[in-house]
Amino acid sequence: MGILRTVGVVCAMALAGCVTPSGTLEQTRVNFNAADPSPQAFKVCGDIGCANQVPVSLTRAEWRHVQRAFPRRARTPGEERKFLAEALRRLEVMVGDKTGYNTDEAFSGIQLSGNTQDCIDEMVNAAVYLELLDNAGYLRHHQQGRRLTLGMMTRRFWTHTVVTIVQRSNGQEFIIDTWAVKIGELPYIMDRDAWATNEPFRRDF
Template sequence: MNCQMRQWFYSLLLGITLLLPLSAQASIADITRIYKQTPKLDAFEICTGGGCAEIKQVALTSDEWKVVTAIFEDQSPNNASDAPLERKHIAEAIGALERVVGAKTGTSTDRAGTFDNSRYPGQLDCNDEAINSTTYMRLMYQHGLIKLHAIESMGTRSYFLFGWPHSTAVIHELASGERYAVDSWFYDNGAPATIVPFAAWKSGYFPADSPIIKGRAAAK
């Protein structure tokens, strides 16, 4: 396990300890297996329940996958100048896959954020979101949809709302080496993922129109 991966696992363990109910049992062996999986359209695993406390087996039909491939149709093959467009497509495709997978796993009701959402069924935390988004991007890469970016190990920052760790999927642009956070935690299930430069995300980036921010503002 490299240093980057080890750091992520330590942060994940802390996040699981802080965020999960005592009755939830998250196996690091299961998390490791899912994170390292080579997903296939007819067999892959999805994390749910917070810190991957629950694991769902999922398969996609060819028609369901066509919804994803259609998103990338206007992208020129292997044109480095299309990297921003490819990131836009990745964000939209993650949202599309969340809608399809959500209907199969009971996570279509997942709400933005983690806190104050425990009463809602199908809730995911940032660790579930980061692992699942990485799995979705691996499917896209395997099927030749992601050409201008490489998928990295997940990233962690030491704080989000109240000082606890926050995790995200990560990619980097092949031509420039620029790293990007791919974070699907900020919005409800099915919304496009938020893709921003990793340095900005690491410094505490939070989209102003996230339902989490708007909800807190309304409560004041």
């Protein structure tokens, strides 16, 4: 009876979309062999579950293009999230062109054509990009958070995993989701609790 009750609780949590912390972003980068990235040398994941890792290098001009997503020091946490979303968008487009992952669609898994990245690929890549931007001093109002995984029966019936950032002033946690948008679109950055309870995707800038 105890075992059945435990299974029932686990299933209920999955149906409710429970969120499971899956470690720091530093540990995530280590786990996926993507630690210590720099603009001159980093790896990105693709082909579902990080089955393929591609070395990438940005030129000085390309990195400056990413940096221009921050036209000034952000005055508020919301403004910083807006600048961050644009920087991530630029990185995704640039890296996609370099690696062939420039046909990736929103919510992609197995596509009929072109290279694809699932939410694990996108999560690892976002963790790498956050480290690049953090090391460059662009995260002033936020700090890197962790990897979170959402249970089944939510977000199009997939288990889903994302990275987070934490607002320094009040501890509010925001998820960053690049998987839920087509390449070239701004990623979603939204309140973690709203995301976990399956509210519509939005951009909390």
